[in-house]
Amino acid sequence: MSNKIVSVWTDNNFWKRSAAWITGFSAILLIWLTFDTLGQITQGTDTDMQKDAKGLYFSKRIPSATVINYKIGYEYSDKRGHEVPTINGKEKFFGRDDYSEEEAAALLHLGKLGSQAKNCMNCHTLLGNGAYYAPDLTKAWLDPKWKLMMAITQKKTREEAMAEFLQHPSKYPTHSRRMPNLDITAAEAKGLVAFLKHMSAIDTNGFPRNFGKKDITLRERSAK
Amino acid sequence: MMTTAYKSKDLATMYFIVATVLFGAQLLMGLIGAVQFLYPEFLFEIFDFSVARTVHINALVVWMLYAMIGSVYFLLPDETGIETVGIELGKLGFYVLTVAITVVVLVYVFIQIGPAAESTIWLINEGREYLEAPRWADIGIVVVVLIFVYNVYATAIKGERTGIVTVLMADLLALAGLYLAGMFFVDNISVDQFWWWWVIHLWVEATWEVFVGGLAAYGLIKMLGASRQVVEMWLWVEVAMLFGSGILGLGHHYFWIGTPEYWWEIGALFSALEPLPLVAMFVHVIYDWGKQAGKNGSNTINNRPAFAWFVMNAFGNFLGAGIWGFFHTLPQVNIYTHGTQFTNAHGHLAFFGAYATILIGMFYLNLQSKNGIERMRSTFNSKMAISLISFGVMGMTIALTVAGYGQVLVERAQMGATWDAFFISQQAQWFVQGMGWRLAMGIVTIVGFVYLAIDLLSISKVNHEKV
Secondary structure, X not given: OOOOOOOHHHOHHHHXXXXXXXXXXXXXXXXXXXXXXXHHOOOOOHHHHHHHOOOOEOOOOXXXXXXXXXXXXXXXXOXXXXXXXXXXXXXOEXXXXXXXXXXXXXXXXXXXXXXXXXXXXXXXXXXXXEOOOOOEOOOHHHOOHHHHHHHHHOOOOHHHHHHHHHHOHHHOOOXXXXXXXXXXXXXXXXXXXXXXXXXXXXXXXXXXXXXOOOOOOHHHHHHO | OOOOOOHHHHHHHHHHHHHHHHHHHHHHHHHHHHHHHHOOOOOOOOOOHHHHHHHHHHHHHHHHHHHHHHHHHHHHHHHHOOOOOOHHHHHHHHHHHHHHHHHHHHHHHHOOOOOOOHHHHHHOOOOOOOOOOOHHHHHHHHHHHHHHHXXXXXXXXXXXXXXXXHHHHHHHHHHHHHHHHHOOOOOOHHHHHHHHHHHHHHHHHHHHHHHHHHHHHHHHHHHHOOOHHHHHHHHHHHHHHHHHHHHHHHHHHXXXXXXXXXXXXXXXXXXXXXXXXXXXXXXXXXXXXXXXOOOOOOOOOOEHHHHHHHHHHHHHHHXXXXXXXXXXXXXXXXXXXXXXXXXXXXXXXXXXXXXXXXXXXXXXXXXXXXXXEXXXXXOHHHHHHHHHHHHHHHHHHHHHXXXXXXXXXXXXXXXXXXXXXXXXXXXXXXXXXXXXXXXHHHHHHHHHHHHHHHHHHHHHHOOOEEO
């Protein structure tokens, strides 16, 4: 190895030290930002939720599991410049709107476990991450399609239609690409619906854009 | 001077063989998934897309990790000048890992899913893309990787510590440590995905890239006789650029998962810089190639098939990770393209260009060394393999990009990303034709793989210059 140093630009030690400093600095910055972000994405409490329910917007990016007691929307905010989840008063979820923090958290826990145990992410995307074989589930709770699915599954509420669909997905095909039967029980389905409802209330900085703003099914349109 | 007597290189061969088999398995699973996009009843409720996709991406990650571990065991004696310390432990680790992975794959294929309980996460499937391996296997992987990292450190401390070895030591420790960020369960999906990206992004867009920089440096010295001082200087520049852009480039995965808006600016800026080191790496390989060409007559390159794959790496890394990544890294674009076939197109070319290429190059370096060949020539099979695989993957990428355009415009821009919007986009002509071409190009890739497998088995029997 030649030790003749022509200038600092060809000095390996200079670059080695630069690499160490740049890497160290970036890593420290990332760790600092991580603390800030983790603080901001900690789940809110039911107390926050009750306060928020007096207005329109959530105060926490990730609300408490008790969000299942409320009606969720997704509206354009002039201040933010994109759509944000909104809270629009109480709404019954499987016949109740008084789930305690513990009850709601237990349902969310079951649903999150179910989403992993059934490998949802290797067909669907969640918050846009996963596989691209089936629709994104970020705002699935708010999907206008459930109106039609309520009729098809002969259920009176959106959550019941979702739970029925999840338990027998291949019985209700909406496209030649069907969802397979994943042995989802009634209890698991309820947890999964709670998980999906909670996810639709997460502040995703406006992703997906214009969700459900064009309430169309081409078939219905062309039939008119 | 060829050194074939090192046990470390025999262990490398074992890792490379399993890597090649898993590469084949990856392609087969990809084929099933590609067929299901066009004929959704194919293996429906028997071997669903989610199963094929799980095995497809896990085989990908695992074959690359095998090939990476093999590469380190291969180059370590050359760099340090001594036999690898703890080689018997390393062998034990190899068998433990291989048995564990076989069990994991059999469970994916035959059991597939479980009830919504912690036991499923521990025993069957963790259900998090790329990190599907159940928790028991995670712990096994950590133990085996610890053995590997110990071997590398013990060897480097005892032998000579070159710049390449120093980079690999730091890089492997970070790579192994990051895996721990993906080993816990949380109810909060935003927190889940926050840490999940620590593993995925800081692997493939930081530590793996630096690893490739180290391999490229080693390969240029080995195949061209490039000056170590120049090569290692470039390597340090690359490390600075890769980590300088890649670590905070993590922000481009934090645009839409519940994390704060400031990641838009941080993620956009640093991920936009990520292609720069890839340009540098490309320039560097071409520079050294040009500088050394003709020095020893026409025989400058002593391993032509390996060198061809290394050049393909320089090119593919820049194109797949750099260009195709940059296409959709800005939040203004990504809000529409996030989680579409666009992402898929980038994924295919980036994993191939950045990693598959150079690791296949390492397979050839290993065959040369193992068989004491001074100058390894390309055979007809070598040329068919690199041409068909590269053409096939590039073809798949372009087809998926076209399908992705169709999907983004129809599903996201026009119809607002709902259930119906998704399926209407999937029926669009651009999308269906794109998927058709993807299948065709996937088959081309598989034919290329068959040539590669035949070549790896037979090339050392061809009449090369022996030592």
